[in-house]
Structures are given as C-alpha cells and as structure tokens.
Amino acid sequence: MKKTFILFIFTLILISCQKEKVDLIVINSNTYLVNKKFENAEAFAVKDGKFIAVGTSKEIQGSYKSKNVVDAKNQTIVPGLIDAHCHFYEFGLLQQRVDLSGTKSYEDVLKKIVTYQDEKNVSFIIGDGWDQNDWDVKEFPTKEKLDVLFPNIPVALYRIDGHALLVNQAAIDLSKITKDTKVSGGEIIIKNGKMTGVLIDAAMRFIKFPDTSNEEAIQGLLAAQKIAFSYGLTTVDDAGLDRNTIELIDDLQKSNRLKMRIYAMVSGDKQDQIDYYIKKGITKTDRLNVRSFKVYGDGALGSRGAAMRKPYSDRENHFGALIYAPERYREIAKQIAASEFQMNTHAIGDSANTWMLKTYIEVLKNTENRRWRIEHAQIVSKKDFQNFDDILPSVQPTHATSDMDWAEARIGNERMKGAYAYRNLLNRYGKIALGTDFPVEKVNPFLTFYxxxxxxxxxxxxxxxxxxxxxxxxxxxxxxxxxxxxFSNFEEAEKGSIEVGKFADFVILNQDIMSIDSHKIPKTKVVSTFLNGEKVF
Structure with missing residues (x-):
C-alpha cells in the first residue's frame, strides 16, 4: 500500500512537471471567443502577453500551470473592446475643462461656468458639451450674458459635437475677428447685423486658444486611459491627431506610462502633416499604429453644418457646407492613394457622403484591400448605398439614439430613410466598425451595444x-x-478575438450581454480589464 501511494505521488509530480508554465490561466468562464464560428470557451492560458491555448477548464488546467489563476465563476468574458472612432486625447483634455454635458438650458450652462471659475480662477475659460437640442428653447445661445459675466476673461464653449463654438467678446477681441471675416467651410452666425458669438466649423479656427502645456497633455492622456480601461476599452481609434501629440503618445507608451493601444488617425487638416507622414511611412508597434489620415468632409447635423443635397427642412435655403472645396478632397485622396495609408473621412450629410464616395471610387480604381473608411455615414442617399461595396462604414450607434427626437424635423421624412442606416451599410460591405465618437457621446460601450x-x-x-x-x-x-x-485598422490578425497567437486583451463583465433582457444591457459593468494578460482595471 505504501509503495502504491509513493508511486501515485511520483506520478502526480511527473505530470505536474510536464505542464507548461504560463503567466495566467482563466478558468470557469463564459467566454465569447468572437472567432469565425462565434464559439464559446470555458478557459484559456496566456504567456508573454498572448493567448496560447483555449479550451475547457479541464483541458487548460491539465496542460498548463501558473501562479496566477483567475476563477471567473461563470462570469462573461469578451475580447478587449475597440472604439473605432473617438477623440481620446481631446477627451482627456476635457477632464481639465468645464463639463457642460447634460445641461438643460443656457442658464444651466452659465451657472456651471461661474462655479467652475470660482473654483479654478483660470485666465481663459474653455468648456465643452452643451447641446441646444436638449433645451426647451432649441436655438443657438448668444454671447450677451457671457459678456456681462466675463467682460475681460475669454470664454470658448464647444457644442457637444465639436462643430460649433460659443465665444464671448473678450475671445473675439483676442482673436481679432469681425462679422466681416471671410470664412470658407463654416459660418459666423450674425443676427441683427451683430455677431452672436456662435461660430460653425471652419470659423472656429480663428479663435486663439492658449497653448496646452506638455504636462497638461500627459495628464489628459493618462486620465482618458483610466476612464477607458474602466469601460473595457483596450484599443481606441483617435480620429484626428497632430504630429506632436502622436510623438508624445509614442514616448509615453515606450516608457510604459501609457498602456492603451491607439490607432492614431493623423489630422489631414494641414498639408505639411500629410507630407511628413507619407514620407515617413507607416509606424507600427504593439501599442501604436499610424497608418491613416482623418479628413473632415463636412460639419454636424446638430449645428446644421452637415452638407446636404437639398435645403434643411427647418432652415430655408440652408445646405450646410463641405469644409474644403471639392477639388481639395480629390487632391488629398490622390496623394494618400499613392501611398500605403488609409483615408478616413468624416461625412454626415448626404451631399458629403456622395462626394466622398465618388472621390474614393475615382482614386482607388484598380487597387485592392485599401479599407478606406467613411466615418459616421450618417445620412446616405438611396443610390449611394451601393457604393459602400468596397468602402468601409465606421459608425457610432449612439448618434442615432441621441438624434432621434429632432433629426426628422431637421432633414424631413424622406431623407430619414437613409439616415443611421446601419443594417443597410452592413449588408453592403459585410462588416461595420462601431465606436462612440466620445466625448461627443458617452464613453460607455454598453450604450453603443444597446x-x-x-x-x-x-x-x-x-x-x-x-x-x-x-x-x-x-x-x-x-x-x-x-x-x-x-479589421478596419488592419489589425485583425493580432486582436479583436480570443484566439491563439493574439494579444491577451479581454474583459470580464458582471452580466452576459449576449443573453440578458435587453433593458439590462445599459447597466452592464466591467469587473476587470486585461491588456497583454495584465490586469489594468
């Protein structure tokens, strides 16, 4: 009997020694792999930051050993979430500004600004998040009350979509603009012969803001990362960054202070940036991917800056506008098409979508797998859906539910048939990239899901x-x-699903979003977020 026991122990030791050492084992989970067959698994093993095995708890524990074993207790696990269109850096900076989201009136806005200034006592007040469509009086505010409250301190308040800006007279004087300043691709709103303080799209560029310090930029990025990880995001597509910010992100990632994976769309607003990055070529690390340009086609629907084929239903003879002259988009597209870079163009109105699709098709003729994207694809003419066969739609579902109470009044019933048409877009291309556009919308990806x-x-x-x-x-x-x-980032071989060889990015949830009652979806919470198998939240 004693010999049998010793033999049994020896056998256990031998089996244990044969097990491969790994960095992390997760067992007893309800994991959605999001592979081709959309299969489930109970367990997986992670080594050197990547998934090395997926299977049942018995299989994984029988083949691998680790000092770090997570018993998921049947909680749901999904791959690390990717926000395909957001403004990560801008969101971080906003954490240092006055937050005007959720305000129900212009008076609410003013109260928040006064409170903010009493606490911060800054020399230039910057705010973000107001939306007149949420107010009882659904008209743009004017600057008179700001002028009274802050006669000597410049104030600049971004509308929630970032396509309209309310400024006071102090900011106007500092920037040396007048009602007669010429604007192409935007508008200075005039009422009774005077500036109201509202600037649309390209007109906003005339306002002179104080420079962001390096420390403010760093703190902004780290603040954005903390919030994004808490919502299960492990990759963000930042739609429009300049060279200085991209290089700062790269430095912070190399020092391991910034761990978030970032698909950086270079801002296409400046020709020198386009020239620099095309000459430099694609930059790709495990955390940073610079291989695309973000271009603005038009403005936003909420501020009536979206370029429409026919006048707005609620503003006579107003069409919105393209940000640049049509020929400029062709010039940009030709230059990018001659490189390996991707072009991702903001297009809200049906006119902007028509022109950008036409431009893409023209310059991409006889090329393959370019994955050029239309960002938002918000209002599409019926005949233009067919042109998404080879153009990838990148949309933000919460735009539909944020706009649903007022969009039809703005564009009419007929055009609404091609608005927020995500099913139609998916049917044409076969895939659709989803994001939030935060801080225009909330960061929460479960609101996107809902x-x-x-x-x-x-x-x-x-x-x-x-x-x-x-x-x-x-x-x-x-x-x-x-x-x-x-896939929309050319990264499907390394992330986006829980499969052997891919980065071990995954999220543990407190409920199963694939099976719970629909009304519970927005209440979903992230239990833990892992990046490279490391717990980051």
Whole structure:
C-alpha cells in the first residue's frame, strides 16, 4: 500500500512537471471567443502577453500551470473592446475643462461656468458639451450674458459635437475677428447685423486658444486611459491627431506610462502633416499604429453644418457646407492613394457622403484591400448605398439614439430613410466598425451595444425602438466592437478575438450581454480589464 501511494505521488509530480508554465490561466468562464464560428470557451492560458491555448477548464488546467489563476465563476468574458472612432486625447483634455454635458438650458450652462471659475480662477475659460437640442428653447445661445459675466476673461464653449463654438467678446477681441471675416467651410452666425458669438466649423479656427502645456497633455492622456480601461476599452481609434501629440503618445507608451493601444488617425487638416507622414511611412508597434489620415468632409447635423443635397427642412435655403472645396478632397485622396495609408473621412450629410464616395471610387480604381473608411455615414442617399461595396462604414450607434427626437424635423421624412442606416451599410460591405465618437457621446460601450441592437437610449422612452429595420443583432454588434473594428485598422490578425497567437486583451463583465433582457444591457459593468494578460482595471 505504501509503495502504491509513493508511486501515485511520483506520478502526480511527473505530470505536474510536464505542464507548461504560463503567466495566467482563466478558468470557469463564459467566454465569447468572437472567432469565425462565434464559439464559446470555458478557459484559456496566456504567456508573454498572448493567448496560447483555449479550451475547457479541464483541458487548460491539465496542460498548463501558473501562479496566477483567475476563477471567473461563470462570469462573461469578451475580447478587449475597440472604439473605432473617438477623440481620446481631446477627451482627456476635457477632464481639465468645464463639463457642460447634460445641461438643460443656457442658464444651466452659465451657472456651471461661474462655479467652475470660482473654483479654478483660470485666465481663459474653455468648456465643452452643451447641446441646444436638449433645451426647451432649441436655438443657438448668444454671447450677451457671457459678456456681462466675463467682460475681460475669454470664454470658448464647444457644442457637444465639436462643430460649433460659443465665444464671448473678450475671445473675439483676442482673436481679432469681425462679422466681416471671410470664412470658407463654416459660418459666423450674425443676427441683427451683430455677431452672436456662435461660430460653425471652419470659423472656429480663428479663435486663439492658449497653448496646452506638455504636462497638461500627459495628464489628459493618462486620465482618458483610466476612464477607458474602466469601460473595457483596450484599443481606441483617435480620429484626428497632430504630429506632436502622436510623438508624445509614442514616448509615453515606450516608457510604459501609457498602456492603451491607439490607432492614431493623423489630422489631414494641414498639408505639411500629410507630407511628413507619407514620407515617413507607416509606424507600427504593439501599442501604436499610424497608418491613416482623418479628413473632415463636412460639419454636424446638430449645428446644421452637415452638407446636404437639398435645403434643411427647418432652415430655408440652408445646405450646410463641405469644409474644403471639392477639388481639395480629390487632391488629398490622390496623394494618400499613392501611398500605403488609409483615408478616413468624416461625412454626415448626404451631399458629403456622395462626394466622398465618388472621390474614393475615382482614386482607388484598380487597387485592392485599401479599407478606406467613411466615418459616421450618417445620412446616405438611396443610390449611394451601393457604393459602400468596397468602402468601409465606421459608425457610432449612439448618434442615432441621441438624434432621434429632432433629426426628422431637421432633414424631413424622406431623407430619414437613409439616415443611421446601419443594417443597410452592413449588408453592403459585410462588416461595420462601431465606436462612440466620445466625448461627443458617452464613453460607455454598453450604450453603443444597446443603441445598435435595440435602437434605444437609457431612458427607454421609445418602447418600440428607433428605426428598428436598421438594428443589428447582438452577435453583429459585438463583432463590430471587436474583430470588425480590428479589421478596419488592419489589425485583425493580432486582436479583436480570443484566439491563439493574439494579444491577451479581454474583459470580464458582471452580466452576459449576449443573453440578458435587453433593458439590462445599459447597466452592464466591467469587473476587470486585461491588456497583454495584465490586469489594468
């Protein structure tokens, strides 16, 4: 009996020694792999920052050993979430500014600014997040009350979409603009012969802001990372960065202070940036990918800057506008097409979508796998959907549920048939990349999931959902937030699903978003976020 026991112990030791040492084992989970078959698994092993095995808990524990074993206790795990269109750096800077989101009136805005200034006592007040469509009086505010409250301190307040800016007279005087300043691709709003203080799109560029210090920029990036990790984001596509910011991000990543993976779209606003990066070529590390340019086609629907083929329904003889002359887009597209870079163009209005699709098709003729993107693709003419066969749609589902109460009044019933048409876009291309556009919308990706699948916001006031014919299934939505978003970044071989050889980026959730009652989806919380197998939240 004693010999048998010793033999048994020896056998156990031998088996244990044969197990491969790994950095992390996760067992007893409800893991959605988001692979081609959309399979589930119980467990997986991680080594050197990558998944090396996926299977049952018994299989993984039988073949691998680790000092770090996570018993998920049947909690749901999904791949690290990817926000395919956001403004990560800008969001970080906003953490240092006055937050005007959720205000219900212009008076609310003013109260927040006064409180902010009493606490901060800054020399230039910058705010963000007001939306007149959420107010009882749905008209642009004017600067008179700001002039009274802050006669000597410049004030600049961005509308929630970033396409309109309210400034006071002190900011106007500092910037030396007048009602007669010429603007192309935007508008200085004039009323009764005087500037109201509202500037649209290109007109905003005339305002002179104080320079952001290096320390402010660093703190902003780190603050944005902390919040993004708390929502399960492990990759963000930052839509429009300048060279200085991209180089700062690279430095912070190399020093391991910034761990977030960033798909950096270079701002295409300046020709010297386009020239520099095309000459430099694609920059690719495990955390940073610089291989695309973000170009603005038009403004936003909320500020009536989106370029429309026919006049707005609620403003006579007003069409919005392209940011640049049409020929300029062709010049930019030709230069990018001659390189390996991707072009990602903001297009909201049906006119902007028509022109950008036409331009893409013209310059990409006889090329393959370019994955050029239309960002937002918000209002598309019926005949233009067919042109998305080889142009990738990158959309933000919460835009639909944020705009649903006023969009039809702005563009009319007929044009609404091609608005927020995510199902139609998916059917044409076969994939769709999903994001939030934060800070225009909230960072929370589970609001994205809810808006895409049930076309509702967290208030649930529209019980039947908004334009449900264009809803996505839960599987399609999760793919759009993971593997399809990775595809849109040329990164599907390294992330977007839980498969052997890919980065060990994954998220543990407190409930199963693939099966819970729909109304519970917005309440989903992230238990833990892992990047490279390291717990970062």
């Amino acid at each position: 808006s895409a699948t049930y076309r509702k916001d967290s208030t649930n006031l529209r019980e039947e959902g908004f334009q449900m014919e264009n809803s996505l299934s839960r599987e399609e939505t999760l793919r759009g937030m993971t593997i399809w978003a990775a």
